[in-house]
Amino acid sequence: MTEPISYRKIIHVDMDAFYASVEQMDNPELRGKPLAVGGSETRGVVSAASYEARKFGVRSAMSGVQAKRNCPHLIFVRPRFDRYKEISKQIRKIFHEYTDLVEPLSLDEAYLDVTHNKKGNPSATLIAQEIRQRIFDEVGLTASAGISINKFVAKVASDYNKPNGQKTVHPEEVESFLENLDIKKFYGVGKVTADRMYHLGIFTGKDLKSKSAEFLEAHFSKSGLYYYNIVRGIHNSQVKPHRTAKSVAAEHTFNENLTSEIFMVEKLERIASELENRLKKHNISGKTVTLKIKYSDFTTQTRSKTLPYFISDKGLLLETAKELLFQERMKESVRLLGISLNNLNTEIKKTVVVQLKFEF
Numbered sequence: 001m002t003e004p005i006s007y008r009k010i011i012h013v014d015m016d017a018f019y020a021s022v023e024q025m026d027n028p029e030l031r032g033k034p035l036a037v038g039g040s041e042t043r044g045v046v047s048a049a050s051y052e053a054r055k056f057g058v059r060s061a062m063s064g065v066q067a068k069r070n071c072p073h074l075i076f077v078r079p080r081f082d083r084y085k086e087i088s089k090q091i092r093k094i095f096h097e098y099t100d101l102v103e104p105l106s107l108d109e110a111y112l113d114v115t116h117n118k119k120g121n122p123s124a125t126l127i128a129q130e131i132r133q134r135i136f137d138e139v140g141l142t143a144s145a146g147i148s149i150n151k152f153v154a155k156v157a158s159d160y161n162k163p164n165g166q167k168t169v170h171p172e173e174v175e176s177f178l179e180n181l182d183i184k185k186f187y188g189v190g191k192v193t194a195d196r197m198y199h200l201g202i203f204t205g206k207d208l209k210s211k212s213a214e215f216l217e218a219h220f221s222k223s224g225l226y227y228y229n230i231v232r233g234i235h236n237s238q239v240k241p242h243r244t245a246k247s248v249a250a251e252h253t254f255n256e257n258l259t260s261e262i263f264m265v266e267k268l269e270r271i272a273s274e275l276e277n278r279l280k281k282h283n284i285s286g287k288t289v290t291l292k293i294k295y296s297d298f299t300t301q302t303r304s305k306t307l308p309y310f311i312s313d314k315g316l317l318l319e320t321a322k323e324l325l326f327q328e329r330m331k332e333s334v335r336l337l338g339i340s341l342n343n344l345n346t347e348i349k350k351t352v353v354v355q356l357k358f359e360f
Contacts, residue, residue: 251338
């Protein structure tokens with residue numbers, strides 16, 4: 001007798017336009033209006049946009065100038081990250097009433113493994129509904145959710161009925177669900193990769209599935225095998241409650257573009273100090289220093305140097321960042337500088353993923 005295939009039950013919860021929704025909740029005058037958090041009509045970058053603004057093509061990472069062109073009556077508000085963190089903690093507290101296997105991806109989204117859950121509820125779909133209702137009742141915001149057998153499919157599904165909806169992809173539906181999706185809907189396939197796939201005749205999951213592993217590896221290197229597996233619903237990454245940091249960074253966007261390296265060094269000193277505080281707070285050090293430079297034309301450049309020893313000291317961070325700064329001349333004025341540290345001393349633990357079969 002053949003043993004049944006085992007599956008986990010994973011929920012991906014994604015808050016709807018989180019930053020913008022918090023601002024509209026806290027200020028009733030902003031409700032129902034096109035809103036951008038971050039940026040301005042003269043400079044800066046949009047961090048988040050309300051659904052009313054998205055109808056005009058306003059998106060996160062868009063320049064404030066372009067956003068204003070798209071939506072002339074757009075309202076800009078300054079981000080309040082302390083407030084967003086406060087709300088995020090309330091939401092995570094709700095998650096932890098259902099399972100300890102919660103992996104936050106950011107302030108506004110997280111994976112939950114509810115295969116075994118504290119409520120003893122066999123239905124991941126009903127758990128997701130209950131969590132979303134509690135977030136609405138207790139916090140005042142809406143959330144969307146995706147439910148399936150692994151993190152990849154759950155994340156793709158959470159975007160399916162946004163905003164304020166959810167989608168369950170049952171084990172037997174996974175492959176057909178993925179086959180019918182536009183390739184740009186696949187998590188991990190960005191615009192550049194999607195364009196490359198289009199040129200190869202890959203427009204849907206079904207097209208991707210028709211390609212061999214060898215073909216995909218030839219065209220997409222190491223990512224080829226990842227694409228080969230995910231379109232077949234194979235993604236065994238477990239929900240990690242304590243994610244190991246791969247890098248720690250600090251960066252600043254300036255009110256006015258900088259043209260002088262002398263002024264840039266002054267800014268780097270403050271950034272290095274901020275980074276040092278973050279590193280020491282978590283007892284982290286690293287070997288690879290990366291300088292991030294965003295120019296006035298919005299192009300980004302990174303320069304890195306790996307040291308033979310671990311560092312976390314402001315002086316060494318600044319010294320290395322300055323060396324990278326003067327490595328070559330600036331091609332434009334600079335709107336943002338950042339320093340990040342990776343190749344960290346944090347311990348990476350590997351565990352075996354065990355899938356268990358339960359009723360969806």
